[in-house]
Amino acid sequence: MADEKKEAKSFLDKIVESYEWTIKRLERTILFGIRFVIPNKVVSPHGFLGMLTFITFIVLGVTGALLMFYYRPSLTGAYDSVKMINDEIDFGIVIRNIHYHASNLMIFLAIYHLFYQLFSSRYKIRNEIIWVTGVILGTLTIVEAYIGYDLIMNIRAVLAINIGAALTYSTPFIGPVIADIVIGTGFDDLILRIYTLHVLIFPMIMIILFTLHFPRNLVFDPGMVGIIIGALFITSALFPVPLGDKYTPDLPAQVTVPEWYINPLYALLRTELDKFVMGVLLPTLFIMMFMVVPFIDRSKSMKITERPLALGIGISGVLQSIVTTVWGFYVDPDPRKSYVERLAIDPYLFFGVLILINIVSFGGAYLYSKYSKKSPTPPRRTRSEPINISKETIEGIVYAMVITEFFVVGVSLYMYLLGNLTFGLIATGLSLIIFGFISYGIRLITTR
Amino acid sequence: MDKGLYIASVFFIFMGIIGTWLGLFAEISETFYEMTGIALVILILGIAMLPIALFKGGKPPVESFIPIFALLVVGFFTIGWNFVVPAEEAGPTTGVVERIYLLAGEYWFNETNPDIVVSEGSLVEVTVDNVGVVVHSFRVFGVSEDSGNILPGEKVTVSFVAGKAGVYDYICTIPGHVELGMKGTFIIEQSNQTATSE
Numbered sequence: 176m177a178d179e180k181k182e183a184k185s186f187l188d189k190i191v192e193s194y195e196w197t198i199k200r201l202e203r204t205i206l207f208g209i210r211f212v213i214p215n216k217v218v219s220p221h222g223f224l225g226m227l228t229f230i231t232f233i234v235l236g237v238t239g240a241l242l243m244f245y246y247r248p249s250l251t252g253a254y255d256s257v258k259m260i261n262d263e264i265d266f267g268i269v270i271r272n273i274h275y276h277a278s279n280l281m282i283f284l285a286i287y288h289l290f291y292q293l294f295s296s297r298y299k300i301r302n303e304i305i306w307v308t309g310v311i312l313g314t315l316t317i318v319e320a321y322i323g324y325d326l327i328m329n330i331r332a333v334l335a336i337n338i339g340a341a342l343t344y345s346t347p348f349i350g351p352v353i354a355d356i357v358i359g360t361g362f363d364d365l366i367l368r369i370y371t372l373h374v375l376i377f378p379m380i381m382i383i384l385f386t387l388h389f390p391r392n393l394v395f396d397p398g399m400v401g402i403i404i405g406a407l408f409i410t411s412a413l414f415p416v417p418l419g420d421k422y423t424p425d426l427p428a429q430v431t432v433p434e435w436y437i438n439p440l441y442a443l444l445r446t447e448l449d450k451f452v453m454g455v456l457l458p459t460l461f462i463m464m465f466m467v468v469p470f471i472d473r474s475k476s477m478k479i480t481e482r483p484l485a486l487g488i489g490i491s492g493v494l495q496s497i498v499t500t501v502w503g504f505y506v507d508p509d510p511r512k513s514y515v516e517r518l519a520i521d522p523y524l525f526f527g528v529l530i531l532i533n534i535v536s537f538g539g540a541y542l543y544s545k546y547s548k549k550s551p552t553p554p555r556r557t558r559s560e561p562i563n564i565s566k567e568t569i570e571g572i573v574y575a576m577v578i579t580e581f582f583v584v585g586v587s588l589y590m591y592l593l594g595n596l597t598f599g600l601i602a603t604g605l606s607l608i609i610f611g612f613i614s615y616g617i618r619l620i621t622t623r
Numbered sequence: 624m625d626k627g628l629y630i631a632s633v634f635f636i637f638m639g640i641i642g643t644w645l646g647l648f649a650e651i652s653e654t655f656y657e658m659t660g661i662a663l664v665i666l667i668l669g670i671a672m673l674p675i676a677l678f679k680g681g682k683p684p685v686e687s688f689i690p691i692f693a694l695l696v697v698g699f700f701t702i703g704w705n706f707v708v709p710a711e712e713a714g715p716t717t718g719v720v721e722r723i724y725l726l727a728g729e730y731w732f733n734e735t736n737p738d739i740v741v742s743e744g745s746l747v748e749v750t751v752d753n754v755g756v757v758v759h760s761f762r763v764f765g766v767s768e769d770s771g772n773i774l775p776g777e778k779v780t781v782s783f784v785a786g787k788a789g790v791y792d793y794i795c796t797i798p799g800h801v802e803l804g805m806k807g808t809f810i811i812e813q814s815n816q817t818a819t820s821e
Binding site: 217218219220221275276279280283284287291295331399402403405406407409410413414416420425426429430431432434435497501504505506507508509510511513514608615 | 625645652653657660661663664665667668671758762764772792794
């Protein structure tokens, strides 16, 4: 880290000295117990998806803390305060949009992280505890996001609350106890309690679990972090999240669907079979299936094609998640049919498709691994041609990007001054993405 | 080129395109709209990862651009096409404006659910006045959008272009109200201009 240039001027020397002074003192803290590795060449984001998830968690923490200033956790005030954040508070809509899209991104990155680790079999290198805490953290993330959007108290939120309450009551033994703790005596209690859970208890549990989940070498790539956060900002600007209709008890039931991460559960419930089995038991089994993977997959090989069980679990997991999520979003659009008729999913068709997916993915995985064992292909080492760009060209591009960066930052600030939040946020996101590419460009220059 | 990252980003871009299309343009089911947020996140994540996947470690082989070209084609015909051709042929109006005033009560429109006849291509403005005591709504199924909830005492105007000639239903979309009788016939007649030109 401290490989600063020796021919630095006296002023720079002082900065370097004070930097080294600070680093020496920081070494006494826990911060340096964790090793942050800033890669010195372009690395695949697959290597640090967990870090990206954590960065999104921090974005959620910051935006969430800002939202806490104006949100009112009560039955009467919740929706109106969110509406006020949306319409009246300066930058309120920006913060809320970033918070919403960051929650989507965090869950998606966590799931992506899970499947990448599964396919690359990282749990084999003494990472079983990291794997198990990771699955718990992923589940907690989804529950955290789920209770988060319940706080808006629009019609979608009440649908989600109803699903959650029905599932809690349907669970034998522990269900009523949890219901007493979380739901209390009604909506007013419920809102305050899930607010406390959302802003304090769940994040605390997650931060404690991070100590059991983080590896000792953390790869921190500023370039990719800039690109991801920039992409998040641009998404937030392009697709402002709708506020929805306020929930009032006298409104008729509207056809609506929950957020995508609990949509598989909604699809299962809409088959109108037993609530407990569909809504609690099957999802728990699905999560448990991932949790026990390191303990049932005992093959020595690290290659995914030689581990049919893990390959089958991975493929069937991906396909089942996609199919149930999309199916959960589908509601028959014909308004002449009754509410119940439109929502119903034919259980034979639904589970037929799911069983077919399982047969195809597990069978396919076994056949594939068997077939690929029969004809062992030697590992092809195709060395790809290096890109021959002269150092001057890269430097030129980096300088151009730096100038563009200043321009874009200026534009974004000007747009905020004008009050055009959409374009301001797009420009901010763009500037972060350009920052990411500048960091990659500098890396290309220094590694030559 | 990083093969694993390349496969992941192409897969994400594909999922993002399909999700955005289902959410915004497909018109299969209105509830797909709620999918758009996550679809855009996946799409942009895929686009952000693609250059790193392609150019990491050296020049990408030429055939790696074939799926990207296919994605561009798929993206254009699902999403881009809607920007090139913004509205369907519902656009050409004859300029005729037909104003219709309906009372909504328990459980009827204008007490007798009269047939509504408009000419093809006219701009229809239906004002629904809820004189009842419960929430109602209005929609010409297959022609107009839903009016949304019309609270008791509220007046809401739904305007739309009468597209293809035919016989449709106008209904109240509150669950159960159609069964109780809030359903009438909405007829779009072929206009004289098109009839004479044939």
